[in-house]
Amino acid sequence: MPRLMKKVSRKAGLTPGSLIHIGEKKLERARIRAINYDEQRFREEELKTIEESLPLKEAPGVTWINVDGLHQVEVLEKIGAYFALHPLVLEDILNTEQRPKMEDYGDYIYVVLKMIHYDDKKNEIEAEQVSLILGPTFVLSFQERAGDLFDPVRERIRGSGGRIRKVGPDYLCYSLADAIVDGYFAVLEKLGEQIEAAERELVTHPSPKTLRLIHGLRREMILLRKSIWPLREVIGGLQREDSPLIADATRVYLGDVHDHTVRVIETLESYRDMLSAMLDIYLSSMSIKLNEVMKALTLIATIFIPLTFVAGVYGMNFKYMPELEWRWGYFMAWLVMIAMATSLYAYFKRKKWL
Numbered sequence: 001m002p003r004l005m006k007k008v009s010r011k012a013g014l015t016p017g018s019l020i021h022i023g024e025k026k027l028e029r030a031r032i033r034a035i036n037y038d039e040q041r042f043r044e045e046e047l048k049t050i051e052e053s054l055p056l057k058e059a060p061g062v063t064w065i066n067v068d069g070l071h072q073v074e075v076l077e078k079i080g081a082y083f084a085l086h087p088l089v090l091e092d093i094l095n096t097e098q099r100p101k102m103e104d105y106g107d108y109i110y111v112v113l114k115m116i117h118y119d120d121k122k123n124e125i126e127a128e129q130v131s132l133i134l135g136p137t138f139v140l141s142f143q144e145r146a147g148d149l150f151d152p153v154r155e156r157i158r159g160s161g162g163r164i165r166k167v168g169p170d171y172l173c174y175s176l177a178d179a180i181v182d183g184y185f186a187v188l189e190k191l192g193e194q195i196e197a198a199e200r201e202l203v204t205h206p207s208p209k210t211l212r213l214i215h216g217l218r219r220e221m222i223l224l225r226k227s228i229w230p231l232r233e234v235i236g237g238l239q240r241e242d243s244p245l246i247a248d249a250t251r252v253y254l255g256d257v258h259d260h261t262v263r264v265i266e267t268l269e270s271y272r273d274m275l276s277a278m279l280d281i282y283l284s285s286m287s288i289k290l291n292e293v294m295k296a297l298t299l300i301a302t303i304f305i306p307l308t309f310v311a312g313v314y315g316m317n318f319k320y321m322p323e324l325e326w327r328w329g330y331f332m333a334w335l336v337m338i339a340m341a342t343s344l345y346a347y348f349k350r351k352k353w354l
Contacts, residue, residue: 030069063138068146096129100230102237109134114227118190134173149183170250
């Protein structure tokens with residue numbers, strides 16, 4: 001089960017802008033990839049050092065620099081120095097516990113998103129922080145690990161006929177955000193299948209295993225809600241932001257991403273309501289099952305109470321008891337007890353208590 005809160009105690013007492021990586025080390029060394037393109041030209045390469053990417057800031061066209069791995073603080077420091085990034089931006093990039101947000105620094109816009117995918121091997125959701133910086137001619141993206149949802153965007157850039165090659169970096173930033181939001185639908189579909197399976201199991205054969213499954217899904221919903229709910233505010237802020245970095249034509253596409261975000265949130269809320277109802281159904285079914293067991297035990301005890309009374313009376317050690325010397329007394333006692341048990345059973349059956 002994914003952690004809902006990472007440890008941030010290492011930053012306690014430090015000055016604002018202190019660069020300390022908060023999160024897991026998911027790569028041995030940072031991986032830097034750069035793409036530079038315009039309508040007629042395309043160039044893609046993997047860089048060995050951060051210094052190789054610095055001249056790309058002044059290159060014609062649109063430059064996209066993607067950094068995988070955030071644990072090497074010196075890499076972030078060099079990028080921040082060359083692109084004139086605020087120390088608080090670098091601090092937020094390294095702190096992977098940030099909530100999705102958008103901040104306008106004038107010369108660039110800083111966006112934090114959560115990239116989510118479902119790990120079939122671990123059977124759980126994994127969330128990764130993605131930081132995007134939109135500049136006049138460039139987009140910087142910072143990820144925790146290698147592998148992402150941006151391959152379709154890269155393929156569109158490699159192709160010469162797509163719209164993305166004809167517009168600016170704001171459209172590239174929109175495309176990256178759109179790829180992240182589209183990834184939410186795949187995760188929600190997987191969770192929807194699990195919720196349906198848990199619902200079928202709950203109706204047919206509820207067990208403690210079902211309760212553990214429901215509880216695990218509820219924890220996944222908490223992680224998703226934490227990652228997705230602020231996203232509507234972020235996309236809406238980009239759409240409404242009065243910045244020359246975002247063209248009016250791109251705001252229309254941001255509106256489409258905002259609509260997708262609303263759909264994701266509505267689906268998430270419906271799943272949360274279903275899980276809450278399923279938990280109530282499980283508790284009710286367990287209570288009903290317990291009541292049925294107690295009812296059966298009560299009826300059995302009720303049948304045996306008069307039989308125990310008869311057996312207790314004739315089990316007393318008095319010397320003079322008339323029935324004790326009677327030849328048919330034992331058989332008559334059995335007959336009386338069987339008659340009493342049969343009468344009680346028939347009565348309970350008629351009342352539909354059995």
